[in-house]
Amino acid sequence: MHGEYKVPGGKLVAVDLDVDTSSDPGVLTDVRISGDFFLEPDEALGVMDAALTGLTSSTSTGELARVVTEALDAAQQAGTLAGPVAMVGFDARAVAVAVRRALGLATTWDQHTFEVLRPGPLPPRTLAALDQVLTEELADGRRGPTLRFWDWDERAVFIGSFQSYRNEIDDDGVARHDVTVVRRISGGGAMFMEAGNCVTFSLVVPGSLVDGMSFEDSYAFLDSWVLGALAELGVEASFAGMNDVASPAGKIAGSAQKRLAGGAVLHHMTMAYDIDADKMLEVLRIGREKMSDKGTRSANKRVDPLRSQTGMARDDVVDAFARYFAGQYKTEESALRPEELERAEELVRTKFATPEWIHRVP
Structure with missing residues (x-):
């Protein structure tokens, strides 16, 4: 599934994902975030992908954004990121909206x-x-x-x-x-x-x-x-x-x-x-x-x-x-x-x- 969200005055966020439907609700798998935004350090992209993988397909926008934010904070505190996270032209909520659109829960x-x-x-x-x-x-x-x-x-x-x-x-x-x-x-x-x-x-x-x-x-x-x-x-x-x-x-x-x-x-x-x-x-x-x-x-x-x-x-x-x-x-x-x-x-x-x-x- 593919979803996109253009941040007003900002950048495009795209999300590609699969859903394991063996359970109800389904579970997000193989989540991949991309776009023309700016993100530092590079490793933060993988942190966000991993944080979203395993969530249910019914997860709300606010919860998706919270999970992304907390995962980045935790990675930074653990020292697994090379420096402070800078998200330019997008934010965790923009990622969440793109996920919801990929799932067909948010429309364009x-x-x-x-x-x-x-x-x-x-x-x-x-x-x-x-x-x-x-x-x-x-x-x-x-x-x-x-x-x-x-x-x-x-x-x-x-x-x-x-x-x-x-x-x-x-x-x-x-x-x-x-x-x-x-x-x-x-x-x-x-x-x-x-x-x-x-x-x-x-x-x-x-x-x-x-x-x-x-x-x-x-x-x-x-x-x-x-x-x-x-x-x-x-x-x-x-x-x-x-x-x-x-x-x-x-x-x-x-x-x-x-x-x-x-x-x-x-x-x-x-x-x-x-x-x-x-x-x-x-x-x-x-x-x-x-x-x-x-x-x-x-x-x-x-x-x-x-x-x-x-x-x-x-x-x-x-x-x-x-x-x-x-x-x-x-x-x-x-x-x-x-x-x-x-x-x-x-x-x-x-x-x-x-x-x-x-x-x-x-």
């Missing part, structure tokens, strides 16, 4: 076909409810992985699941600008969204696609295609922190995640296309603090990285992102099912539009 992009949804404009709270619905649909086996692009007509602000309403939202600004306040199911920060001022997508994937990855690694892994799409549009971008994408001119986008018990992962990103910063600062309290050191004082100030750096209409940018994703992975055009939309509208009535949910963190 090319093992999935993604349904691409572009349902057109929907109310903001319906958009948030669909995140929950489609993630639950995947967890229950009723739908495969999906990429859904958002469109909306109303002015809205989306706050993270754990943000304080009173700390984030200015009720006077909300009333003045007729803003719908939406609390989403994922964590992260607030997003001010007018029609056509952002590019937003939700990606729903099985947990096997990010099996063994830390949250930080999974953000970069699931957003790696976005950097490629931006590059094709002429935008130089890179990851900034755990969940942001930035260009030399400043932040472009932010991501958030929610993982359900059923094994499904919701990952979504909002990219600024052309945001009215003055209006945003009247609606979001936290925005004032974040923008206070940026000299944002002039009227009609805008945050417009995608519009100014691409020179493209917003719909053309969305089209380009959809084409790029389809060029990288297996996709098929799809649509929301009536029962999914009905379930989302029910959730709006019973959850997303209720004061109890909107103010769940006062």
